Amino acid sequence: MTDSAAILAKPAALEARRSGLLRRLRYLEPSNLLWVLLVAALLFLVAVPIGKLLIVSFEEQGTGAFTLSNYATAYGRARYLEALGNSLMLGALSSLFSVVFAVPMAWAVSRTDMPGKGFTWAMVMGAFIMPPYLGAVGWILLAGPNSGFLNQAWSWLTGIEAPLVNVYSFTGLALVIALHSFPLIFIFVKSALDLISSEMEDAANILGAGTLTAMRKVTLPLVWPAVLGGIIVVFLETVALFGTPAIIGIPARINVVTTQLWQFFEYPVRVEVAAAYAMPLLLITIGMIAVQKLLLARKGFVSQTGKGGERRPIRLGGWRWALLGYCVFVGALSVLMPLAVLLQASFAKAWGRGLSFSNLTLDNYAYLLFRHEMALTSIWNTLWFSAAAATAAVIIAVLVAYIVARRLVPFGSALGFLAMAPFVIPGIVMAIGFYAAYAAPPVALYGTALIIILAFTARFLPIAFANSSAAVRAVHPEMEEASRILGGGRLLTIRRITAPLISRSLIGGWLIVFIVASRELSAAVFLVGPRTRTMAVLLYDLSEAGNFEVLAAFGGLLLAITLVLVAIGMKLAGRDFMLRRN
Amino acid sequence: MVVLNRRLLLGLAAGGAAARLAQAQEARAQDMPAHEKALYEAAKSEGEVTWYTGQMQAEPSEALGRGFSERYPGVKVNVVRSTSQVAFQRLAQDMRAGIAQCDVFSSTDHSHAAHLKRQDRLAAYRPRNADGLIQAARDAGDPDGFFHVTYLGLYLMARNSNAVSEAEAPKSWKDLTDPKWRGKIAVGHPGYSGAITSWCLLMRKMYGWDYFKALEKNQPQIGRSSGDPVTTLNAGERVIGAGIPSATTLLSISRGNPITLIYPTDGTLMVPAPSAVLRNAPHASAARLFMEFLTGPEGQRVTRRFFGESLRDDVPPPPGARPLSEIPLITADPEALERDGQEVKELWRDTFGV
Numbered sequence: 006m007t008d009s010a011a012i013l014a015k016p017a018a019l020e021a022r023r024s025g026l027l028r029r030l031r032y033l034e035p036s037n038l039l040w041v042l043l044v045a046a047l048l049f050l051v052a053v054p055i056g057k058l059l060i061v062s063f064e065e066q067g068t069g070a071f072t073l074s075n076y077a078t079a080y081g082r083a084r085y086l087e088a089l090g091n092s093l094m095l096g097a098l099s100s101l102f103s104v105v106f107a108v109p110m111a112w113a114v115s116r117t118d119m120p121g122k123g124f125t126w127a128m129v130m131g132a133f134i135m136p137p138y139l140g141a142v143g144w145i146l147l148a149g150p151n152s153g154f155l156n157q158a159w160s161w162l163t164g165i166e167a168p169l170v171n172v173y174s175f176t177g178l179a180l181v182i183a184l185h186s187f188p189l190i191f192i193f194v195k196s197a198l199d200l201i202s203s204e205m206e207d208a209a210n211i212l213g214a215g216t217l218t219a220m221r222k223v224t225l226p227l228v229w230p231a232v233l234g235g236i237i238v239v240f241l242e243t244v245a246l247f248g249t250p251a252i253i254g255i256p257a258r259i260n261v262v263t264t265q266l267w268q269f270f271e272y273p274v275r276v277e278v279a280a281a282y283a284m285p286l287l288l289i290t291i292g293m294i295a296v297q298k299l300l301l302a303r304k305g306f307v308s309q310t311g312k313g314g315e316r317r318p319i320r321l322g323g324w325r326w327a328l329l330g331y332c333v334f335v336g337a338l339s340v341l342m343p344l345a346v347l348l349q350a351s352f353a354k355a356w357g358r359g360l361s362f363s364n365l366t367l368d369n370y371a372y373l374l375f376r377h378e379m380a381l382t383s384i385w386n387t388l389w390f391s392a393a394a395a396t397a398a399v400i401i402a403v404l405v406a407y408i409v410a411r412r413l414v415p416f417g418s419a420l421g422f423l424a425m426a427p428f429v430i431p432g433i434v435m436a437i438g439f440y441a442a443y444a445a446p447p448v449a450l451y452g453t454a455l456i457i458i459l460a461f462t463a464r465f466l467p468i469a470f471a472n473s474s475a476a477v478r479a480v481h482p483e484m485e486e487a488s489r490i491l492g493g494g495r496l497l498t499i500r501r502i503t504a505p506l507i508s509r510s511l512i513g514g515w516l517i518v519f520i521v522a523s524r525e526l527s528a529a530v531f532l533v534g535p536r537t538r539t540m541a542v543l544l545y546d547l548s549e550a551g552n553f554e555v556l557a558a559f560g561g562l563l564l565a566i567t568l569v570l571v572a573i574g575m576k577l578a579g580r581d582f583m584l585r586r587n
Numbered sequence: 588m589v590v591l592n593r594r595l596l597l598g599l600a601a602g603g604a605a606a607r608l609a610q611a612q613e614a615r616a617q618d619m620p621a622h623e624k625a626l627y628e629a630a631k632s633e634g635e636v637t638w639y640t641g642q643m644q645a646e647p648s649e650a651l652g653r654g655f656s657e658r659y660p661g662v663k664v665n666v667v668r669s670t671s672q673v674a675f676q677r678l679a680q681d682m683r684a685g686i687a688q689c690d691v692f693s694s695t696d697h698s699h700a701a702h703l704k705r706q707d708r709l710a711a712y713r714p715r716n717a718d719g720l721i722q723a724a725r726d727a728g729d730p731d732g733f734f735h736v737t738y739l740g741l742y743l744m745a746r747n748s749n750a751v752s753e754a755e756a757p758k759s760w761k762d763l764t765d766p767k768w769r770g771k772i773a774v775g776h777p778g779y780s781g782a783i784t785s786w787c788l789l790m791r792k793m794y795g796w797d798y799f800k801a802l803e804k805n806q807p808q809i810g811r812s813s814g815d816p817v818t819t820l821n822a823g824e825r826v827i828g829a830g831i832p833s834a835t836t837l838l839s840i841s842r843g844n845p846i847t848l849i850y851p852t853d854g855t856l857m858v859p860a861p862s863a864v865l866r867n868a869p870h871a872s873a874a875r876l877f878m879e880f881l882t883g884p885e886g887q888r889v890t891r892r893f894f895g896e897s898l899r900d901d902v903p904p905p906p907g908a909r910p911l912s913e914i915p916l917i918t919a920d921p922e923a924l925e926r927d928g929q930e931v932k933e934l935w936r937d938t939f940g941v
Binding site for chain 1: 665688809810814815839
């Protein structure tokens with residue numbers, strides 16, 4: 006494999022060696038060609054845009070001459086450094102909150118006899134598909150220090166003037182972000198938990214451990230890779246988030262990396278400085294992946310083997326109601342409460358007038374559906390851009406994950422790094438990387454649907470990759486080896502053995518990418534052209550238009566559409582899930 | 588006899604209606620001045636025009652696009668609405684990529700148009716209809732005809748009428764620094780809104796930067812666009828809005844939200860917003876026709892429907908607004924805006940932290 010790759014990379018070999026080359030090409034497995042294609046795709050999607058960013062960061066604006074002044078500008082002010090620090094702290098705090106929300110829920114849904122699992126699952130999906138900036142607007146209504154419903158209720162109940170909660174604070178910002186990112190950890194951890202057979206817990210129980218000890222000492226350590234992967238993804242997503250910090254952070258006077266980057270893109274646009282400013286984020290990713298490797302090294306996490314294993318729900322007795330209470334609490338914070346205030350606004354003539362019959366109207370929806378020229382187009386754009394990006398990302402991710410997990414090529418982990426790298430690049434910068442690399446001729450993709458699909462694919466490759474690699478890592482190679490021993494080629498084995506084993510995870514991964522792509526704002530906002538606006542961009546445009554009723558109605562439409570699609574998807578994924586259980 | 592008469596009348600009425608309709612169509616075609624007709628013929632073959640705009644909100648922008656296609660059937664408008672800064676960034680990106688997508692560019696920031704003119708990106712075109720604009724609008728346009736004022740933004744103050752009575756409300760920009768408004772004010776951000784940048788420049792000129800230091804002590808809630816405080820006021824989160832656009836606010840008031848406009852005694856901020864035809868516009872004739880539409884009475888009537896100020900004497904001011912001749916107006920010098928705009932944004936960020 007190494008030899009053939011090296012030869013392929015040198016097409017201008019000497020004539021004398023060519024016949025030898027052709028002879029050797031005949032022995033090339035078709036799968037090897039696929040790897041080459043994969044490398045090319047990753048280079049195109051990730052390496053070239055990031056490389057272009059790196060180059061641009063050392064270029065003088067206009068002339069393109071080498072300079073370090075961009076770095077001097079980017080780190081030359083205390084305010085800019087403070088933004089960097091804020092982003093890191095925000096990422097850490099949001100990940101922490103997300104773990105606190107997600108892990109108990111995932112454990113409850115996957116391992117216990119807690120009632121209301123369907124409800125919990127629905128809440129998690131709801132939190133996930135609700136675009137974060139929409140949730141942020143909902144939380145401003147709930148927890149605005151003066152007008153928020155929660156604070157008004159608090160004052161009414163206790164007579165205390167001081168607000169109970171203030172969304173315009175660092176903790177408020179981190180909480181609102183966590184309320185919409187905890188599903189990432191939930192999904193990772195739950196899929197991992199689903200694969201653990203009860204035998205392992207039984208073993209602990211037999212040796213005298215109670216439910217809690219077994220969970221702490223056996224179950225949770227086994228899903229540690231999933232938790233860690235989830236934390237990393239949430240951290241990186243938080244750092245790259247633009248909408249919520251713009252909506253809550255600016256009034257709270259909190260400047261973060263993305264809002265600071267926006268400033269570098271103000272007229273006169275300083276792409277070069279922005280590129281320099283984005284560089285530490287890349288270093289952080291490298292660091293986090295190194296830490297992940299260190300933590301996971303030399304420990305076995307294989308839980309899915311070729312041998313069977315029974316999975317039984319743990320009986321919790323009265324505690325199951327406490328656990329359900331916790332799930333309802335998280336669901337209320339993340340979905341029910343923000344959704345209720347947004348829906349109220351979307352059906353209101355004037356939401357300042359509050360709830361009353363005379364204030365009810367359907368006109369906000371009618372306006373969007375029948376009189377707004379961009380609304381329907383943007384809905385259609387969103388759906389097909391997201392579907393195309395999800396498909397591309399999952400295909401690439403699972404192949405890379407497989408190569409990395411099975412060590413099929415040397416430096417396979419470099420592929421893994423490439424697939425993981427886009428997540429730390431804030432969407433705005435990613436967009437500029439794509440812009441710098443592919444907008445201009447000869448590629449000339451600016452303003453097309455393709456550039457958005459490619460950017461979405463690249464941006465969400467890490468989610469698909471984390472998901473796929475967790476799935477692949479959980480499949481012991483012995484099952485593939487059985488197929489290989491019986492004469493199956495690598496591709497046949499993947500198709501017949503590995504793919505069916507991980508297909509449920511993959512459908513889950515596809516859904517995740519589809520959903521996050523459909524609500525993605527920061528990568529889209531700079532790449533959309535006249536005909537390629539997405540719902541998220543339109544929502545963002547509406548969010549500063551001072552017309553909150555229409556914004557809420559559009560958010561309602563976005564949620565309704567995504568819900569329908571998720572229901573269809575869950576039905577497909579769910580049927581598979583049922584078959585496996587039986 | 589009566590029946591017959593009635594039938595006759597009905598018949599006459601129906602015939603009359605049909606005739607009137609045909610007449611109206613004909614009149615419309617005749618009503619189209621010769622210069623518009625010639626452009627229209629050329630524009631029809633182009634079929635569309637792409638308009639990057641940050642001047643008005645999404646709904647009125649799209650209504651203008653529709654209004655244009657109604658007046659000139661067969662020419663579609665691709666409305667690309669965003670904030671002015673984003674619209675300009677998009678255009679700058681197009682240019683760096685060497686792509687011509689935009690035909691007409693409209694923003695609230697005079698320096699955008701001036702910059703584009705200097706870079707030789709604009710086509711000189713003087714719409715005939717621009718001759719009918721009011722003096723203030725004509726004066727603010729480019730003397731060489733590279734860009735024209737198609738919209739006047741008025742930025743003033745407002746109060747939540749449930750929380751603040753007329754008597755206790757602030758009367759001037761200066762009043763906003765009164766400590767009694769601590770924690771009560773909402774305002775946009777100069778980094779996101781060109782109008783707020785103009786406002787910052789004028790306040791600095793009138794009261795010095797100390798004005799903003801005093802304002803900072805009152806802990807205003809900072810949004811992004813100048814329209815953000817309208818939302819904040821509707822919610823009752825803050826009760827005084829500063830530097831908010833009259834059009835968005837009047838629209839919100841017309842929906843029943845509890846807001847009242849305050850025309851500051853030290854001057855309502857007027858921001859003349861330019862539009863221009865790009866030199867490399869892919870739909871050159873449609874672009875010029877669109878400029879005629881924007882400066883003509885039809886375009887202004889659409890603008891007025893969304894509470895935009897009228898730039899023509901033949902179109903009255905929007906309902907709820909005071910006529911421009913009755914109120915003290917202040918406006919930023921475009922050169923100062925271009926020279927010092929970046930500086931006040933930095934000052935703002937140093938003072939307010941974001």
